[in-house]
Amino acid sequence: MNFNGLFNLENKVVFITGGGRGIGQSMATGFMECGANVSICDQNTEGVNETKSILKEKFGDKKKFEGLEVDVRNQNEIRNAIQITENNIGPIDIAINCAGIANANPAETLSKDQWQNMFDINLSGLFYSCQEEAKAMITRKKGSIINIASMSGSIVNRGLKQVHYNSSKAGVIHLTKSLAMEWVDYGIRVNSISPGYTKTPMNLRPEMVDQVKIFENETPMKRMASPDEIVGPAIFLATDASSFCTGIDLVVDGGFVCW
Numbered sequence: 621m622n623f624n625g626l627f628n629l630e631n632k633v634v635f636i637t638g639g640g641r642g643i644g645q646s647m648a649t650g651f652m653e654c655g656a657n658v659s660i661c662d663q664n665t666e667g668v669n670e671t672k673s674i675l676k677e678k679f680g681d682k683k684k685f686e687g688l689e690v691d692v693r694n695q696n697e698i699r700n701a702i703q704i705t706e707n708n709i710g711p712i713d714i715a716i717n718c719a720g721i722a723n724a725n726p727a728e729t730l731s732k733d734q735w736q737n738m739f740d741i742n743l744s745g746l747f748y749s750c751q752e753e754a755k756a757m758i759t760r761k762k763g764s765i766i767n768i769a770s771m772s773g774s775i776v777n778r779g780l781k782q783v784h785y786n787s788s789k790a791g792v793i794h795l796t797k798s799l800a801m802e803w804v805d806y807g808i809r810v811n812s813i814s815p816g817y818t819k820t821p822m823n824l825r826p827e828m829v830d831q832v833k834i835f836e837n838e839t840p841m842k843r844m845a846s847p848d849e850i851v852g853p854a855i856f857l858a859t860d861a862s863s864f865c866t867g868i869d870l871v872v873d874g875g876f877v878c879w
């Protein structure tokens with residue numbers, strides 16, 4: 621075994637959903653800095669453009685990258701984005717599914733639309749993404765898919781009334797295990813990462829100021845994660861360093877779920 625190359629990402633092709641900001645944007649920058657070529661997609665045009673200009677500024681023409689507008693609720697759009705990525709950059713080796721939403725509402729008054737929209741994006745959209753990514757990888761009999769779940773998929777956040785979010789993330793964790801088993805013979809590994817509270821635009825809305833202080837206080841490390849701190853665990857799951865890991869949920873939470 622070449623231990624030296626365990627984390628090698630040189631010229632790997634990485635497809636990232638929800639890459640327009642937050643954790644997905646950090647993934648794009650982090651993986652490119654480690655030698656990969658990256659294709660990001662997001663439903664938000666401004667986000668796509670912002671990530672593209674960050675990557676252009678940082679890497680110029682040294683690496684290949686793509687930024688595409690995709691709503692993960694639309695499977696055709698995901699399929700097209702993967703096709704464009706493979707034509708322009710190369711066959712995808714790694715996929716990181718970050719696209720997701722969060723909001724809160726007491727269960728007894730949660731509307732059917734709010735429930736449905738959460739599941740359409742966080743669970744169905746993620747499944748469509750996995751399906752299209754796997755179809756591309758199956759022919760080559762290799763690949764690593766990483767789904768961004770949440771610690772809210774295994775614990776209930778004290779004070780946050782978000783039964784729809786929590787259940788969608790529990791779904792992501794079990795969907796990941798199920799797909800890992802379905803695709804194990806194709807050489808595709810499927811794992812999830814469950815971040816704890818992370819400093820992204822999702823948590824930095826003005827109405828969250830007091831909430832963020834509670835998040836920091838309740839986390840044993842007494843702070844939230846920077847989105848960049850989710851990149852290292854993803855590099856582990858993306859590379860040969862985790863060649864015997866499939867179907868796992870890697871919790872990255874500053875110790876939160878220990879308490």
Ligand SMILES: NC(=O)c1ccc[n+]([C@@H]2O[C@H](COP(=O)([O-])OP(=O)(O)OC[C@H]3O[C@@H](n4cnc5c(N)ncnc54)[C@H](O)[C@@H]3O)[C@@H](O)[C@H]2O)c1
Nearest residue numbers: 638640641642643663664691692719720770817818820822
């Ligand atoms: N921030 C946290 O504390 C935290 C904690 C645990 C898990 N997560 C999860 O991490 C992932 C990334 O979250 P983040 O904190 O970076 O949030 P974010 O809101 O900063 O970024 C999410 C991105 O997903 C995109 N997106 C939303 N709906 C989409 C759709 N239908 N199609 C395509 N793109 C879409 C958004 O436009 C946005 O760019 C999410 O799945 C989130 O649930 C976040």
